[in-house]
Amino acid sequence: MISNSDERLVIKPKSPQPNKIKLHEASLSRYMIIGVLVSLLLITGYTLMHLDAAGVRINDAVRGLMMTLNQMFLQPSAGSDGMVLLLQALGISLLLSIMTTVIGAVIGFILAVLASKNLTNAYLGSGIRTAMAVVRAIPTIIWVLIFSIVCGLGTNAAILGLSFHSVAYLTKAYSESIEEIDQSTIEALKVTGSKFWVIVFQAIWPTIIASLVSWTFIRLEINFANAVAVGAAAGAGGIGYQLFVASGMSFDFHEVGMIVYLIIAVTLLLEFIAVKLRKAYIVK
Amino acid sequence: MQTPVNYLARKHWKQTGIIALIGGIYLLSSYVLKFDGLGGVIAIPKAFAWLGINFRPTANSTQYLPSIWQKLLGTVMLAIASTVVASIIAIFVAILGSKVTGGNSIIQTIVRGIASFFRNIPLVAWAMILLFSFKQSDFTGFLALLLMSVGYLIRAFMEIIEDEASETMLALKATGASYFQVIFQAVIPQIMPSLISWILYMIENNVRDATLVGILTGTGIGFVFDIYYKSFRFDAAGMTVLSIIIVVIVLELLSNQIRKVIL
Numbered sequence: 001m002i003s004n005s006d007e008r009l010v011i012k013p014k015s016p017q018p019n020k021i022k023l024h025e026a027s028l029s030r031y032m033i034i035g036v037l038v039s040l041l042l043i044t045g046y047t048l049m050h051l052d053a054a055g056v057r058i059n060d061a062v063r064g065l066m067m068t069l070n071q072m073f074l075q076p077s078a079g080s081d082g083m084v085l086l087l088q089a090l091g092i093s094l095l096l097s098i099m100t101t102v103i104g105a106v107i108g109f110i111l112a113v114l115a116s117k118n119l120t121n122a123y124l125g126s127g128i129r130t131a132m133a134v135v136r137a138i139p140t141i142i143w144v145l146i147f148s149i150v151c152g153l154g155t156n157a158a159i160l161g162l163s164f165h166s167v168a169y170l171t172k173a174y175s176e177s178i179e180e181i182d183q184s185t186i187e188a189l190k191v192t193g194s195k196f197w198v199i200v201f202q203a204i205w206p207t208i209i210a211s212l213v214s215w216t217f218i219r220l221e222i223n224f225a226n227a228v229a230v231g232a233a234a235g236a237g238g239i240g241y242q243l244f245v246a247s248g249m250s251f252d253f254h255e256v257g258m259i260v261y262l263i264i265a266v267t268l269l270l271e272f273i274a275v276k277l278r279k280a281y282i283v284k
Numbered sequence: 285m286q287t288p289v290n291y292l293a294r295k296h297w298k299q300t301g302i303i304a305l306i307g308g309i310y311l312l313s314s315y316v317l318k319f320d321g322l323g324g325v326i327a328i329p330k331a332f333a334w335l336g337i338n339f340r341p342t343a344n345s346t347q348y349l350p351s352i353w354q355k356l357l358g359t360v361m362l363a364i365a366s367t368v369v370a371s372i373i374a375i376f377v378a379i380l381g382s383k384v385t386g387g388n389s390i391i392q393t394i395v396r397g398i399a400s401f402f403r404n405i406p407l408v409a410w411a412m413i414l415l416f417s418f419k420q421s422d423f424t425g426f427l428a429l430l431l432m433s434v435g436y437l438i439r440a441f442m443e444i445i446e447d448e449a450s451e452t453m454l455a456l457k458a459t460g461a462s463y464f465q466v467i468f469q470a471v472i473p474q475i476m477p478s479l480i481s482w483i484l485y486m487i488e489n490n491v492r493d494a495t496l497v498g499i500l501t502g503t504g505i506g507f508v509f510d511i512y513y514k515s516f517r518f519d520a521a522g523m524t525v526l527s528i529i530i531v532v533i534v535l536e537l538l539s540n541q542i543r544k545v546i547l
Contacts, residue, residue, distance in 0.1 A: 032545045033476055040368050040483070047365035052422045064417035072413070092317065099313035102306055137532035139495040141506075142525060145513060150331045151324070155317045160324055160331075225406060232408040233499045240408060247412035248500075260409050267404040 072257030079246065079255030086242060086255075090262050092155070093231060093238035097223035100159055104166025104223075105216050111167065112174035113200050118183060128171070135168035140226050144234045158236035162226055166219055173215040177208045210281040217274040224270060228263060239263060339522030348520040349527075352508060356527050358422070359504035360535075363490035366426050370433035371441075371483050375472075377434075378441035384450045385471060395438065402435030407493060411500040425503040429490050440482050441475075449474045477546045484539035491532060 078086055114120055115128040144161030151157045181204060189199045205212075231240020239259060246255040314321055379385045381395025410428040418424040449471045456470040498506020505528065512521040 029477070029546045032542060033480060036480055036484075036542055036546075040364060043361055044365040044368040047361040048369075051362075051365075051426060056419050056421065056423070061417045061419075065413065068413055068416060095313045095316055098309060099317065099319070102309050102313075106306065133533060133536070134529055137529040137536075138525060139492045139528070141496045141499060142509065142528075146335060147327065147331050150327045150334055156319060156324060156327070159317065159319050160327060228406045229408050229496050232412075233496055240406075243406070243408055244412065247409065247416070251416070253413075253416075256409065256413070260405055263406055263409075264401070264404045268400070 068253050071253040072260065074257075075254050076257035076261055077254040078258050079252045080250070081242060081246075081255065083258075086239070086259060086262060089237070089239040089242050090266065093227045093240060094224065094266060096155065096158060096162065096227040096238060097220060100162035100166050100227075101216060101220045101223050103159075103163040104170045104219060107163075107167045108170030109174055109212075111171040112178060113204070115171060116175045116178040118179055118181065118186060119196075119200075119204075129175070132168040132171045135164055136172070138165075140165045141230060141233050144230045144236060148234060148236075153235050155237050158227070158230050158234070158238075161234075162223055162230065165226070166223060169222075170215065170219055173219075174208075174212065177211040177215070178204055181207050210278075213281055214274075214278050217270070217277060221267065221270050221274070224267065335522075338518040339525065340519065341523045341526065342519050345519040345523045348512075348517075348523055352505075352520075352524050352527050355508045356505045356524075356531055359494045359498065359506075360491055360531060362422060362426055362504060363429060363494050364487055366429035367433055367437075367483055367486045367490050370430050371437050371479070371486070374434055374437035374441050375479070377438050378445060379467060379471070381438070382442040382445040384446055384453060385467065395442075399435050399438035399442075402431060403439065404435070405431075407432050407496065408500060411497050415501045420502040422503050424501045425494065425497045428497050428501065429494060432493070433486055433490060437482065437486060441479065444475050444478045444482070445471060448478060480546060481539075481543050484542060488532065488535050488539065491535060495528065 111128055111132070115125045115132070117125055140161060143164050144157050147160040148154075148157035151160065185203050185207065186199060189203050194202070227238055228240035228243065230236045231238040231242075232244035233240075235241060235244075239262065243256065243259045243263075246252050246259060313319070377395055377399070380387060381392050381399070383392065386392050386395070407428060410431050411424070414424045414427050418427065452470045452474045453466055456466045461469065494504055495506040495509065498504040498508075499510045500506075502510075505524065509521055509524045509528075512518070512524060
C-alpha cells in the first residue's frame with residue numbers, strides 16, 4: 001500500500017506552471033529596431049537639451065507667431081504687388097518645375113537604362129550610380145548657387161540646378177523599377193535577336209510605364225516645392241522670390257498669406273492630377 | 285475589331301503624340317522662361333571647370349574644417365531631433381486619423397486636412413514666418429523642419445497603418461482585446477519596421493533641407509556655406525560642400541543597411 005508519507009513514490013509534476021508563451025522572438029531585426037529607436041531618442045534628447053534659442057522668450061514669440069499667422073491666413077491680400085504679378089510669378093514657378101521635370105525624366109530614363117544591373121555591364125552601371133549618388137547628395141540650392149556664377153542669377157541657373165537634381169533622383173527611381181522587371185521578359189526578346197534599344201522600348205517601357213508616371217509626378221511635386229525654395233534663397237525669380245521679399249523685406253504678411261494660398265492651390269491641383277493619373281494607369 | 289495593323293498604327297500615333305507633347309512643353313517653357321538651351325548645355329562644363337579651379341580645397345582651407353564639422357554635426361543632430369519629435373506627434377495623430385484605427389469620419393477628415401495643410405505650406409514660408417517671431421537661432425530651424433516633417437509623416441504613417449496593420453488588428457479585436465491593447469500590441473509592433481524606414485528617409489531629407497533652412501534663417505551648415513560663398517572664400521565653401529556630400533552619403537548607406545536588416 002502506498003502511503004502519502006512515502007515521498008519517493010509520489011510523482012510530483014516537475015514544473016507547477018506551463019512554460020510561458022514567448023511573445024517576442026529574439027531576432028537581429030528586433031534588436032536593430034530597438035537599437036535604432038534608443039539611439040535616435042538619445043540624440044534627440046541631447047540636442048533638445050543643448051538647443052540654442054537665442055534668448056527668445058517663448059511666450060512672446062508664440063504670441064507674435066499667432067499674430068503673424070492670423071494676418072496671413074485670415075486676412076490675405078495681394079498687397080502692393082497686385083494679383084496679376086503674383087499669378088505671373090506663380091506661372092513661372094510652375095513652368096520651371098514642369099520643364100525641369102521633363103528634362104530630368106528624359107535624361108534620367110536614358111541614364112537609368114544604362115545604369116540598370118539587368119541590362120548593361122556592371123562597371124558602367126555602378127559608375128553612373130555612384131555619380132548620381134554624389135549629385136543627389138548636394139542640396140538643390142547649392143547646385144543653383146554654383147550654376148548662378150556661370151550663368152548669372154536668374155532662371156537659367158535655376159533650370160540647370162533643378163534639372164541636375166531631378167536627373168539624379170529620377171535615374172535612381174527609374175533604374176530601381178527597371179531592375180524589378182522579370183529577367184525572362186528581357187531574355188525572350190534577346191533570343192529573337194532584338195537590338196538593345198528595341199528591348200528597351202518594346203519590353204521595358206511598357207512594363208514599367210505605371211511606376212514611371214508615378215515617380216515622374218512625385219518629382220514634379222518636389223520640383224515645384226524646390227522651385228519656390230530656389231526662388232527665395234537664390235533669387236531665381238518666380239513666386240518664391242515674391243515670398244522672400246514679402247516676408248523678409250517688406251514684412252507684408254497679408255501678402256505672404258496670399259502667396260501661400262496660391263502655392264497650396266497649385267500643389268493640391270498637382271496632387272489631384274497625380275492621383276487621377278495613377279488610377280488610370282493601374283486600371284490598365 | 286482590333287487587328288495587329290490597327291494596333292500598331294495606333295501605338296505609332298500615341299508614341300508620336302507623346303514625343304510631340306514633351307518637345308512642345310520643353311519649347312514652350314524655354315520660350316516663356318527665356319532659357320537658352322544651347323547656352324545651358326555649354327554652361328555645364330564651364331560650371332564644372334569653375335568648380336574644379338575654385339572649389340578645390342587647399343591646404344589653407346583645412347583650417348576651416350573644425351568649424352565646418354562642428355556646424356554640420358549640429359545640423360545633422362537638429363535634423364534627427366526634429367524628425368523624431370515630428371514622428372512622435374505624427375504617430376498619435378495618424379492613429380487618430382487613419383481609416384482602420386481612427387475615430388469617426390469627421391475626425392478623419394479633419395486630420396487629413398491638417399496634414400495636407402502643413403505639408404503644402406512651403407518650407408520657405410515656415411522658415412521666414414518663424415524667423416520673424418523666433419529670431420535667428422537653431423530653435424527656429426528646428427521648428428521649421430518640425431512643422432514641415434509633421435505633415436509628411438502623418439500622411440505616410442496613416443497609409444502604413446491602413447496598408448499593413450488592418451489584418452493583425454482584426455485578429456486581436458476578435459479575441460476581445462481593448463482598443464489600447466490593440467494599438468500597442470498589434471498596430472505599433474506591426475508597423476514598426478516601415479515606420480523606422482520612413483523616419484530614416486525623413487532624416488536624410490531633413491539634412492538636405494536643413495541647408496536651405498540654414499541659408500534662410502542663418503543657422504547651421506547652410507549659414508556657414510552662405511557666409512563662405514558670399515565672402516568669396518570658395519575653397520572653404522568647397523570644403524563645406526564636400527563635407528555635406530560625405531555626411532549625406534554615409535547617412536544613406538547607414539540607413540540602407542538598417543533597412544536591409546529590419547525589413
